[in-house]
Amino acid sequence: MDEADSEAAVLEALSRGDRKRALTLLMGLYGKSTFSYCRHMLGDAAVAEDVHQTTFVQAYTDFGRFGGRSSLRNWLQGIARHRCLDMLKMRRREDKHVERPETAPEVPGTERSAEEQLQVGSISKHLAECLGRLSAEVRDAVVLRYMEQLSYEEMAKLTGTRAATLQMRVARAMKGLRECVEGKGVTP
């Protein structure tokens, strides 16, 4: 079943008022990609888990407000994005007032799950570290473009930023990412 058919099944469940079935299908369809987005945006595994779950809880609550103006995927992406940016802002504000002990940035391969470590290659590890150095809005643009594979028009609709601005943002980020990755002795 392709993505459009799968989304049609979710919409069909919603039209019957079966939100539980709709959420089950939605989690199966986009659970992994939404987690990947949150994880790349937030860096921290535990925080990403929490925001990932919050995204689907909010989707369940807000199904009635889905107006069909975008695909379910982009609608869900919008929720995840807002929740991630909220979390980043909250942490930034807290950081201004609370001294946290200095910790090394969390990158793939250095954290808890052995299963996760196996999934991650060397280039991914360095890329995650380099992505973490970008500002939230630039990182968001790169992740939406390459990992979520959105067009600039879709990104513009989602973020409220002009497509041309996003294009410039991604171009600058690519240059910085390449320098960063090469600086770690890795040739992409």
Added chain:
Amino acid sequence: MSACARFDNEGLVHFVAGEPLDAHVESCPDCRAARAGYEALAAALVEAREAYAPPGAWEAKVWARIRQQESTQRRPWAVLAGVGAAAATLAVLFLSRVGGPETLAFASVQVERGSGAVVRGSRAGDVLSAAPGDVLHLVVTVPRGKAGDLRVYRGGDELLFQCATSAACIRTRDRLEARVQLNRAGTYRSVAFAADTEVPRATGNLDADTAAGMRAGSVQESPPIEVL
């Protein structure tokens, strides 16, 4: 940086958009190498999407949170608790008329829908969603003897409303009340400030204003409102 400055400075914008590159790129070995490097980087980014998988049983945790949310809304004692809370609110209001509240707090955060329905935030961390045209109704209690302000921001850099400068703000001795229309999509945050003499002037930047407010006194932020 690659060895081809022309590609880095001009070609990249076209490359990231998937647009055709100029003829120079094809004829220049350095530019061809630069393009190959960026293609590999783009491919690595696409592959990195698979680098993380959600932890096992995450769906069960989502359902548990939904059940918890629904049971809080349905439980009969929640109605009694609501009645109790209303009584407590009345008591607080009564006491505040006598002596004034002790702490800065949001007494009420409500989204008034176009249909007239009201949704109320219940705990910190809740996210209320709203539609363009809905109205945000806020009531804040300010500690007795303190200066207070209530502001609503859209995103991090747009100050939409400020009690200190708005005639629409209803001020009593220790209470601020405002209704703010949510006209456009975005994340709206309501922030209450209290200070001994004067709340620092608003710059319009949420982070800067919050930091200044905390230095001068106390700050409270309500759960964000998502206008979709």
